[in-house]
Amino acid sequence: MRAEIVSIGTEITSGQALDTNSRWLAQELASLGIATAFHTTISDELADHVSAFKIALDRASLVITTGGLGPTQDDLTREAIGLVANVPLEEDAESWAAIVALFARRSRPMPERNRVQALLPRGATALANRVGTAPGVWMRTGGSTLVSLPGVPSEMKVMFHEQVIPRLREAGLARGATYAHKINLFGKGESDIEALALDLTARGRVPEVGITAHEATISFRITATGASEAEARLAAQPTIELIHARFGDLVIGEGDRDVPEALAMGLERANLSIATAESCTGGLISALLTTVPGVSRFFLGGVISYSNEAKSKFLSVPRGLIETHGAVSPEVAAAMAAGARERFAADLAISSTGVAGPGGGSAEKPVGLVYLGLATRAGVQTRKLELGPEQPREVIQKRAAKHALNWARLAVGK
Amino acid sequence: MRAEIVSIGTEITSGQALDTNSRWLAQELASLGIATAFHTTISDELADHVSAFKIALDRASLVITTGGLGPTQDDLTREAIGLVANVPLEEDAESWAAIVALFARRSRPMPERNRVQALLPRGATALANRVGTAPGVWMRTGGSTLVSLPGVPSEMKVMFHEQVIPRLREAGLARGATYAHKINLFGKGESDIEALALDLTARGRVPEVGITAHEATISFRITATGASEAEARLAAQPTIELIHARFGDLVIGEGDRDVPEALAMGLERANLSIATAESCTGGLISALLTTVPGVSRFFLGGVISYSNEAKSKFLSVPRGLIETHGAVSPEVAAAMAAGARERFAADLAISSTGVAGPGGGSAEKPVGLVYLGLATRAGVQTRKLELGPEQPREVIQKRAAKHALNWARLAVGK
Numbered sequence: 001m002r003a004e005i006v007s008i009g010t011e012i013t014s015g016q017a018l019d020t021n022s023r024w025l026a027q028e029l030a031s032l033g034i035a036t037a038f039h040t041t042i043s044d045e046l047a048d049h050v051s052a053f054k055i056a057l058d059r060a061s062l063v064i065t066t067g068g069l070g071p072t073q074d075d076l077t078r079e080a081i082g083l084v085a086n087v088p089l090e091e092d093a094e095s096w097a098a099i100v101a102l103f104a105r106r107s108r109p110m111p112e113r114n115r116v117q118a119l120l121p122r123g124a125t126a127l128a129n130r131v132g133t134a135p136g137v138w139m140r141t142g143g144s145t146l147v148s149l150p151g152v153p154s155e156m157k158v159m160f161h162e163q164v165i166p167r168l169r170e171a172g173l174a175r176g177a178t179y180a181h182k183i184n185l186f187g188k189g190e191s192d193i194e195a196l197a198l199d200l201t202a203r204g205r206v207p208e209v210g211i212t213a214h215e216a217t218i219s220f221r222i223t224a225t226g227a228s229e230a231e232a233r234l235a236a237q238p239t240i241e242l243i244h245a246r247f248g249d250l251v252i253g254e255g256d257r258d259v260p261e262a263l264a265m266g267l268e269r270a271n272l273s274i275a276t277a278e279s280c281t282g283g284l285i286s287a288l289l290t291t292v293p294g295v296s297r298f299f300l301g302g303v304i305s306y307s308n309e310a311k312s313k314f315l316s317v318p319r320g321l322i323e324t325h326g327a328v329s330p331e332v333a334a335a336m337a338a339g340a341r342e343r344f345a346a347d348l349a350i351s352s353t354g355v356a357g358p359g360g361g362s363a364e365k366p367v368g369l370v371y372l373g374l375a376t377r378a379g380v381q382t383r384k385l386e387l388g389p390e391q392p393r394e395v396i397q398k399r400a401a402k403h404a405l406n407w408a409r410l411a412v413g414k
Numbered sequence: 415m416r417a418e419i420v421s422i423g424t425e426i427t428s429g430q431a432l433d434t435n436s437r438w439l440a441q442e443l444a445s446l447g448i449a450t451a452f453h454t455t456i457s458d459e460l461a462d463h464v465s466a467f468k469i470a471l472d473r474a475s476l477v478i479t480t481g482g483l484g485p486t487q488d489d490l491t492r493e494a495i496g497l498v499a500n501v502p503l504e505e506d507a508e509s510w511a512a513i514v515a516l517f518a519r520r521s522r523p524m525p526e527r528n529r530v531q532a533l534l535p536r537g538a539t540a541l542a543n544r545v546g547t548a549p550g551v552w553m554r555t556g557g558s559t560l561v562s563l564p565g566v567p568s569e570m571k572v573m574f575h576e577q578v579i580p581r582l583r584e585a586g587l588a589r590g591a592t593y594a595h596k597i598n599l600f601g602k603g604e605s606d607i608e609a610l611a612l613d614l615t616a617r618g619r620v621p622e623v624g625i626t627a628h629e630a631t632i633s634f635r636i637t638a639t640g641a642s643e644a645e646a647r648l649a650a651q652p653t654i655e656l657i658h659a660r661f662g663d664l665v666i667g668e669g670d671r672d673v674p675e676a677l678a679m680g681l682e683r684a685n686l687s688i689a690t691a692e693s694c695t696g697g698l699i700s701a702l703l704t705t706v707p708g709v710s711r712f713f714l715g716g717v718i719s720y721s722n723e724a725k726s727k728f729l730s731v732p733r734g735l736i737e738t739h740g741a742v743s744p745e746v747a748a749a750m751a752a753g754a755r756e757r758f759a760a761d762l763a764i765s766s767t768g769v770a771g772p773g774g775g776s777a778e779k780p781v782g783l784v785y786l787g788l789a790t791r792a793g794v795q796t797r798k799l800e801l802g803p804e805q806p807r808e809v810i811q812k813r814a815a816k817h818a819l820n821w822a823r824l825a826v827g828k
Contacts, residue, residue, distance in 0.1 A: 015440030026429030282704025290696025
């Protein structure tokens with residue numbers, strides 16, 4: 001049982017876009033006990049679709065394609081499946097109704113060309129698209145299973161989870177099981193954490209442990225196998241516990257949980273409210289926190305005090321303090337946090353002030369220098385971060401925002 | 415003349431690592447006038463190497479592989495080339511001397527197994543590796559050219575630039591040049607824009623025009639070829655001008671420029687200042703705007719008024735207005751924008767209030783309903799967006815924020 005993933009689009013073959021779908025799908029398939037042997041990427045040429053689909057169906061028993069299901073002339077997947085399976089395309093009434101309903105819900109007129117998205121190769125099953133217009137395709141052909149998904153990652157992921165996994169299980173393609181568990185850490189660099197985990201990440205260890213980094217969050221990925229999911233899960237358990245014990249409060253959570261979710265859970269549990277006062281992060285601390293559903297129960301609001309006037313007016317930062325110490329200083333970070341806590345009547349408040357760059361740095365206050373403030377009932381503290389100077393502006397802003405949220409998480413957890 | 419890129423490694427097919435080499439190589443080849451038609455990724459299985467190399471050499475006149483040149487048992491590229499070209503492997507004296515010299519320079523003992531890295535298929539040319547141990551391979555076989563490079567990106571890039579490009583030119587494979595130009599649009603859906611561009615995106619058009627969407631920004635990619643880069647650029651020009659003329663103020667910019675950069679440029683040009691008042695976007699309007707360097711020249715700040723108290727206290731929104739119309743209403747959006755404009759003493763202010771979901775929706779005010787406010791010297795206007803209800807919270811927040819910034823961009827441009 002080997003799988004092949006085919007991603008479609010000239011923007012990928014030409015190098016203008018990076019294919020992230022194939023990696024995601026390979027990980028998902030691995031967790032279902034299915035090994036991916038090939039990834040193929042093809043451009044928007046019909047002949048290449050047909051030959052690549054044939055090669056894939058010949059060497060893999062499961063072929064998953066992404067892309068080419070849109071309404072435009074570049075979108076050739078449906079047509080190619082018809083040619084490969086030697087069947088005509090026919091309009092699928094249910095898919096058509098779903099497309100019409102989607103446009104109605106969005107109160108937008110439906111372009112006539114979207115009608116082609118309801119076409120389905122004869123003998124295929126349409127996979128409903130709950131978040132976009134393009135239905136997917138599930139088809140048995142030449143002894144293999146061909147599954148075509150949209151290229152838009154958000155649509156592709158929902159369709160894979162809701163429509164494909166149950167069918168793979170039903171068809172007996174997802175056999176045995178792999179259990180993958182991700183534990184996320186924040187607060188130390190990847191090499192520091194790796195140095196503490198050499199025994200875990202050693203080649204050949206069972207269960208296998210991988211380490212990855214994304215926006216300063218370090219993740220351990222534990223992959224265990226077993227006859228059933230329960231068995232695989234059981235095999236992973238001792239390693240999961242070992243990581244928790246070894247890394248303590250560097251652990252922010254499991255799965256997709258990153259720093260904002262961890263802070264939100266902590267606030268909820270402790271029944272505390274929070275407010276923000278942002279300068280160099282420009283709203284990002286708040287924006288990250290408000291990606292968490294239900295956050296309005298404890299997030300009262302924030303002030304982005306980009307100008308010195310705003311710092312005084314909205315956060316009661318004394319003008320003299322800014323003149324004496326400069327806007328980027330522990331004193332101003334402390335005053336911003338205290339001001340936000342008081343003005344929003346919040347239990348705690350976090351603040352940021354720094355040099356995000358690329359301009360504005362000096363020998364004394366280089367790009368990447370950020371001061372965070374944290375105001376709680378117990379008083380105000382500040383922290384200094386040095387995130388530059390070689391990092392781009394967006395990286396400095398993101399790291400500063402995550403460090404601020406993480407500091408609040410640790411304060412709430414105590 | 416079509417190229418194929420083959421990346422090698424089970425860590426990529428399994429999804430544990432992301433392949434970034436293929437994209438980089440495709441971009442480099444495009445700039446040399448060579449179109450990449452296929453990317454293939456294979457795992458560390460010898461039979462898959464052989465069959466994939468054969469398929470690639472059959473359908474492409476230039477095949478570039480990355481990975482599998484290391485000293486371990488997983489490294490099978492040299493062996494596979496020998497099998498495909500039906501030639502033995504022989505030790506290359508120069509490569510062997512280079513490996514010995516590298517270990518001596520690093521003052522490290524040389525493991526005996528590194529000797530396999532000096533093996534070269536008979537008839538091939540070794541490509542010197544200035545920054546690592548594995549030499550690359552350049553070989554003509556079956557009418558095509560096969561180039562094998564290391565998988566480590568830093569080694570692969572140096573070798574491509576120093577060893578491969580001169581040989582491609584010498585062999586007459588790198589002919590002419592390609593010029594790629596991206597124009598970004600915002601404010602209409604992909605299918606609406608495509609419907610207005612059928613003549614441009616038609617298959618076979620010269621120069622070629624592709625269309626892609628990323629976070630509601632729609633991009634046209636114009637790819638023109640010519641004998642030189644100047645000629646290719648000239649060939650793209652009429653199409654670039656046509657797109658600008660046809661899509662008018664839907665065009666937000668070229669290359670990487672998205673809505674925030676376009677608004678920033680407009681504010682700079684018009685010498686206007688801006689402030690924000692955010693509810694459902696939770697700081698994201700400001701965070702997007704402040705990713706632009708130098709934004710402090712015209713961005714004064716913002717208030718994230720997540721609670722009703724914050725709306726009244728920081729933005730002077732009358733309590734009665736919220737009680738009568740609800741926080742998600744055009745009346746409150748207008749009052750928030752007007753309040754922010756006045757309190758920050760800004761030339762213009764934008765506001766958002768809506769239901770980001772997944773909870774909190776009702777029949778009257780469903781998930782995805784967002785009201786934007788725009789306050790200028792001329793007065794206050796509001797706009798209603800329907801972005802749901804099936805979209806995830808983050809998508810609704812991102813689209814609402816980009817629509818708000820885009821509305822301000824259009825207002826500034828007038």
